Amino acid sequence: MRNVVMAVLAVLVLAGVMLGLARWLTPPPPQDTAQSDTVSIGGPFELVDQNGQEVTDEKFRGRLMLVYFGYTFCPDVCPLGLTTIAEAIDQLPAEDRDQVVPLFITVDPERDTVAVMKEYVGAFSDRLVGLTGSPAQVDAVVRAYRVYARKGDPGTDGAYLMDHSTFTYLMDRDGRYLAHFGHSATPEEMAKRLETAIAAG
Ligand code: NI
Numbered sequence: 001m002r003n004v005v006m007a008v009l010a011v012l013v014l015a016g017v018m019l020g021l022a023r024w025l026t027p028p029p030p031q032d033t034a035q036s037d038t039v040s041i042g043g044p045f046e047l048v049d050q051n052g053q054e055v056t057d058e059k060f061r062g063r064l065m066l067v068y069f070g071y072t073f074c075p076d077v078c079p080l081g082l083t084t085i086a087e088a089i090d091q092l093p094a095e096d097r098d099q100v101v102p103l104f105i106t107v108d109p110e111r112d113t114v115a116v117m118k119e120y121v122g123a124f125s126d127r128l129v130g131l132t133g134s135p136a137q138v139d140a141v142v143r144a145y146r147v148y149a150r151k152g153d154p155g156t157d158g159a160y161l162m163d164h165s166t167f168t169y170l171m172d173r174d175g176r177y178l179a180h181f182g183h184s185a186t187p188e189e190m191a192k193r194l195e196t197a198i199a200a201g
Pocket of ligand 1: 071
């Protein structure tokens with residue numbers, strides 16, 4: 001009887017070891033699709049800044065990019081988003097501020113000319129880079145960042161609103177996606193995340 005018990009115990013122990021070994025050898029499951037989608041946000045772009053200079057994303061390599069999409073005729077959403085970004089950068093230690101470049105990319109190139117962009121971004125921060133371009137150039141960057149933007153029906157005066165997503169994207173020094181902030185993010189939250197990214201080098 002004792003031999004039978006010992007044999008059963010031996011089999012159980014062996015089975016346990018095999019199971020442990022099998023788990024150890026099994027590769028981890030692939031990342032879920034949501035995470036894969038997130039990683040592919042962003043990419044190269046060619047646009048025109050508020051001084052009329054053609055710029056590409058390459059210009060900002062080596063610095064973190066805070067990217068916000070909107071339009072200058074936006075009644076309140078964009079002004080709040082851009083104010084949050086400007087305040088977040090102001091909250092960084094002075095020596096860190098140059099490591100972040102805030103970009104405001106218009107989704108309304110029809111009205112947001114270089115001159116309009118220059119006057120607009122200057123009202124928020126000297127650091128803010130306003131980017132516009134041809135409809136095709138803007139369309140390309142909007143798609144790369146998976147931004148939602150749709151022109152509303154014009155009123156009797158021809159004026160229209162744009163319905164658009166309001167995320168702020170944080171891209172690393174190589175232009176790759178790091179994080180995004182929703183419209184309700186505070187300057188404090190944004191500054192904290194920026195400091196983490198700056199410290200990461
Ligand atoms: Ni807006």
